[in-house]
Amino acid sequence: GESVGLHLPTLSVQEGDNSIINCAYSNSASDYFIWYKQESGKGPQFIIDIRSNMDKRQGQRVTVLLNKTVKHLSLQIAATQPGDSAVYFCAENILGWGDDKIIFGKGTRLHILP
Amino acid sequence: DADVTQTPRNRITKTGKRIMLECSQTKGHDRMYWYRQDPGLGLQLIYYSFDVKDINKGEISDGYSVSRQAQAKFSLSLESAIPNQTALYFCATSDSTGMGGYTFGSGTRLTVV
Numbered sequence: 001g002e003s004v005g006l007h008l009p010t011l012s013v014q015e016g017d018n019s020i021i022n023c024a025y026s027n028s029a030s031d032y033f034i035w036y037k038q039e040s041g042k043g044p045q046f047i048i049d050i051r052s053n054m055d056k057r058q059g060q061r062v063t064v065l066l067n068k069t070v071k072h073l074s075l076q077i078a079a080t081q082p083g084d085s086a087v088y089f090c091a092e093n094i095l096g097w098g099d100d101k102i103i104f105g106k107g108t109r110l111h112i113l114p
Numbered sequence: 115d116a117d118v119t120q121t122p123r124n125r126i127t128k129t130g131k132r133i134m135l136e137c138s139q140t141k142g143h144d145r146m147y148w149y150r151q152d153p154g155l156g157l158q159l160i161y162y163s164f165d166v167k168d169i170n171k172g173e174i175s176d177g178y179s180v181s182r183q184a185q186a187k188f189s190l191s192l193e194s195a196i197p198n199q200t201a202l203y204f205c206a207t208s209d210s211t212g213m214g215g216y217t218f219g220s221g222t223r224l225t226v227v
Contacts, residue, residue, distance in 0.1 A: 032212065032213070041220075042220055043218030044157075044204075044216075046217070089156070091215065095211070095212045102212075106154070
């Protein structure tokens with residue numbers, strides 16, 4: 001069945017280091033992927049997205065990598081800052097399916113160590 | 115002002131009571147969703163609506179109902195609240211293309227005692 005999951009539920013990273021958060025998806029028909037950030041007491045916020053015709057997309061301090069061969073998605077955060085502490089969700093979708101709904105992973109909590 | 119506004123932010127209610135959670139949006143999006151989030155679990159879809167006349171059940175619709183009063187408003191009701199409905203509830207919106215993902219509200223923390 002369809003599933004979106006994360007390899008690690010918690011990740012601790014030293015401030016200033018780079019963070020890599022991983023995600024596996026199982027539906028090979030998914031063609032659109034999104035990373036969300038959820039800070040304590042807030043709703044998830046869109047960080048970056050990528051379509052399946054790309055394997056890399058960069059934003060401000062964030063990069064998403066997509067490996068369709070192994071159905072793997074990762075979020076890289078450069079020079080991690082205290083404000084990056086949050087739960088990060090990956091999500092998958094099939095655009096134009098007519099009944100498309102995003103499927104969310106359970107999330108990885110990112111801890112920033114001083 | 116927030117693009118997606120949920121009220122109330124926090125609510126404590128008694129078992130058996132009826133409660134309504136409200137959501138309004140200024141994004142102009144056609145699609146609206148209600149999700150539930152429990153500690154350690156992902157977001158679970160309760161109901162969704164692709165336009166004013168369209169209502170669809172999600173994964174966990176039992177014990178819940180919704181009303182899409184207008185394009186901008188989508189409310190969630192618990193007809194007879196029970197303690198295992200204690201959770202964080204999120205409303206979200208998206209446009210019809212699906213691109214850009216969802217815009218979420220800040221959530222309603224509901225406690226049923």
